[in-house]
Amino acid sequence: xxxxxxxxxxxxxxxxxxxxxxxxxxxxxxxxxxxxxxxxxxxxxxxxxxxxxxxxxxxxxxxxxxxxxxxxxxxxxxxxxxxxxxxxxxxxxxxxxxxxxxxxxxxxxxxxxxxxxxxxxxxxxxxxx
Ligand code: HEM
Numbered sequence: 001x002x003x004x005x006x007x008x009x010x011x012x013x014x015x016x017x018x019x020x021x022x023x024x025x026x027x028x029x030x031x032x033x034x035x036x037x038x039x040x041x042x043x044x045x046x047x048x049x050x051x052x053x054x055x056x057x058x059x060x061x062x063x064x065x066x067x068x069x070x071x072x073x074x075x076x077x078x079x080x081x082x083x084x085x086x087x088x089x090x091x092x093x094x095x096x097x098x099x100x101x102x103x104x105x106x107x108x109x110x111x112x113x114x115x116x117x118x119x120x121x122x123x124x125x126x127x128x129x
Contacts, residue, residue: 001040001041001042002040002041002042002101003037003038003039003040003041004038005037005038006037006038007022007023007032007035007036007037007038008035008036008038008077009022009033009034009035009036009075009076009077010036010065010066010070010076010077010080011065011070011071011072011073011076011080011083012034012036012051012055012065012070012071013071014034015053015055018053020052020053021033021034022034022035022036022052023035023036023037031075033075034075036051036052037052041098041101042101042103042106043101043102043103043106043107044059044098044101045059045098045099045101045102046102046107050062059095059098060091060095063086063091063094063095066080066083066084066086067083067084067085067086067091068083070083
């Protein structure tokens with residue numbers, strides 16, 4: 001999953017329309033401002049858009065967030081205070097790694113298919129009885 005299920009501030013600017021302050025909305029604690037749950041990365045290469053509000057349309061734009069676009073302040077997670085100084089090569093390597101988190105047996109498991117597309121778990125109903 002590559003998440004610790006914690007909430008963290010990754011230096012995302014607030015969306016002025018959505019005004020989603022993240023975890024702070026639940027706890028009313030200003031230190032939780034703009035903290036969002038660290039998401040699972042399973043099947044991440046197939047699960048765009050990204051971020052709590054879907055603001056990133058590609059993994060590449062998430063990488064650009066960490067490398068360049070994030071706006072660190074005193075509430076930003078200490079791991080990201082200096083952004084992530086990733087080279088293009090490292091971004092390529094990370095992207096290749098993220099591809100390894102694609103779980104095709106999970107994706108093809110009929111138990112998780114859209115309603116009507118998987119295997120029925122209820123016995124057929126005999127309408128003539
Ligand atoms: C090289 C390192 C990292 C990579 C490749 C990476 C990758 C990603 C990706 C692809 C997403 C979007 C997932 C989705 O929306 O489904 C994401 C979101 C997120 N990551 Fe990272 N991440 C890295 C480092 C970190 C670090 C160091 C932290 C925390 C200190 C962190 C915390 C988060 C959080 C909280 C989100 C969710 C943001 C939101 O919902 O708006 N990540 N990350």
